[in-house]
Amino acid sequence: MKPNPGGILQLDDIVGRDTVVAYLQSALDQQSILIVAERRTGKTHVLEKFKATAPDNWAVIKRDIGGIRSASEFVHYVMADLYPHLEAKTNFRNWLQSTVEQLGGTQIGPLKLPNFATKQWKQMLGDAIAHLDENNAIERVVFLWDELPWMLEIIAKTNPQEAMELLDTLRALRQQHANKLRMVFTGSLGLHHIVRRLKEQGYNNTPVNDMLSIEVEPLALPDAAGLLERLFIDNNLIAATQDIFEETAKSLDCIPFYIHHVVSALLKNPASLQQPIDMQTVSAVIEHGIHSSDNPWDVQHYEDRTSDYYGNQRAECLALLDAVASCTGTLSIADAIRRAKAAYPLIEQQQWIELSRLLERDHYFLRHANGEIGFKFTVVKRWWVWHRSLAMGQTGAAV
Numbered sequence: 001m002k003p004n005p006g007g008i009l010q011l012d013d014i015v016g017r018d019t020v021v022a023y024l025q026s027a028l029d030q031q032s033i034l035i036v037a038e039r040r041t042g043k044t045h046v047l048e049k050f051k052a053t054a055p056d057n058w059a060v061i062k063r064d065i066g067g068i069r070s071a072s073e074f075v076h077y078v079m080a081d082l083y084p085h086l087e088a089k090t091n092f093r094n095w096l097q098s099t100v101e102q103l104g105g106t107q108i109g110p111l112k113l114p115n116f117a118t119k120q121w122k123q124m125l126g127d128a129i130a131h132l133d134e135n136n137a138i139e140r141v142v143f144l145w146d147e148l149p150w151m152l153e154i155i156a157k158t159n160p161q162e163a164m165e166l167l168d169t170l171r172a173l174r175q176q177h178a179n180k181l182r183m184v185f186t187g188s189l190g191l192h193h194i195v196r197r198l199k200e201q202g203y204n205n206t207p208v209n210d211m212l213s214i215e216v217e218p219l220a221l222p223d224a225a226g227l228l229e230r231l232f233i234d235n236n237l238i239a240a241t242q243d244i245f246e247e248t249a250k251s252l253d254c255i256p257f258y259i260h261h262v263v264s265a266l267l268k269n270p271a272s273l274q275q276p277i278d279m280q281t282v283s284a285v286i287e288h289g290i291h292s293s294d295n296p297w298d299v300q301h302y303e304d305r306t307s308d309y310y311g312n313q314r315a316e317c318l319a320l321l322d323a324v325a326s327c328t329g330t331l332s333i334a335d336a337i338r339r340a341k342a343a344y345p346l347i348e349q350q351q352w353i354e355l356s357r358l359l360e361r362d363h364y365f366l367r368h369a370n371g372e373i374g375f376k377f378t379v380v381k382r383w384w385v386w387h388r389s390l391a392m393g394q395t396g397a398a399v
Contacts, residue, residue, distance in 0.1 A: 089129045149189040290386065
């Protein structure tokens with residue numbers, strides 16, 4: 001295996017994901033799924049491995065829909081993706097041709113799809129999905145829609161009502177075709193942010209309360225250490241001690257993206273191939289990845305996205321993140337709020353509590369069994385402290 005930071009791995013190179021893939025398949029036998037995960041933790045590879053290992057009588061359709069700009073465009077792609085699975089054993093082809101003759105067509109790849117008016121998209125989507133029941137050879141049709149929240153965000157900027165209706169329509173279809181249809185939503189933007197903004201504009205529904213939420217976590221420590229060891233062996237790198245693999249994996253939060261980056265950086269140094277690599281050498285590589293102005297590990301994203309995620313609450317958000325990051329250990333939510341509130345004393349306590357919950361849902365914070373919070377990922381915390389020039393203090397102490 002060669003290091004491939006950020007790239008698409010071969011199936012045999014996706015390690016430590018068999019358990020979550022098996023759970024995903026078992027869960028999809030019963031209901032649709034909302035995958036939540038921090039970016040770069042490997043959710044795309046989980047979907048790829050699931051798609052490759054799904055039962056033969058399941059039609060698994062994966063598409064990145066983050067750039068789609070309207071509900072009607074989305075329906076066009078659904079039709080195009082359904083066509084290979086429905087053209088032979090259903091009336092889908094005849095229905096499609098008849099509809100194109102009535103409404104005119106838009107060419108998408110080799111297919112000509114109906115050029116329907118915007119207001120007809122719900123009916124067209126419903127009619128297309130209805131043909132699933134005609135093909136008895138397919139037990140499940142599973143749509144893996146990556147970056148669905150970004151699509152909804154784009155639509156909502158110009159037509160929030162359409163975004164609301166699309167969410168409700170997808171939920172209704174899941175209910176109507178519960179025996180066969182499954183949907184998997186995932187994306188780098190939390191769907192809860194989209195729903196929250198729509199609710200501010202009058203949306204009152206709960207569009208995904210019928211879906212099971214599954215979090216794709218970083219690798220288990222043995223799998224992360226094993227991945228690093230395999231990368232060393234396959235690329236002729238020699239470890240000075242065996243415990244370097246586990247220690248490095250812990251330092252990188254067991255996230256494959258960072259592990260691949262470290263090995264890639266080591267290979268750029270000819271000395272790495274000439275002498276055993278010790279933890280000091282690895283630590284220097286990690287320091288560069290976190291602190292480099294080139295942002296090779298894309299950690300700048302964690303600050304940049306706060307503008308989109310929190311809007312006019314961004315300043316308070318940064319204050320709360322700073323308060324937690326500048327603490328050497330964990331601290332209570334009350335202490336974190338007290339420290340952040342020093343800069344924004346007029347913000348009410350309940351707003352701080354709600355903001356802390358959002359930061360937890362967005363994978364900045366991890367709440368421990370004793371109720372205290374800390375940064376979920378040490379790599380992000382280390383970058384945050386360095387980037388924002390924070391002074392470190394003891395738990396609960398002001399800085």
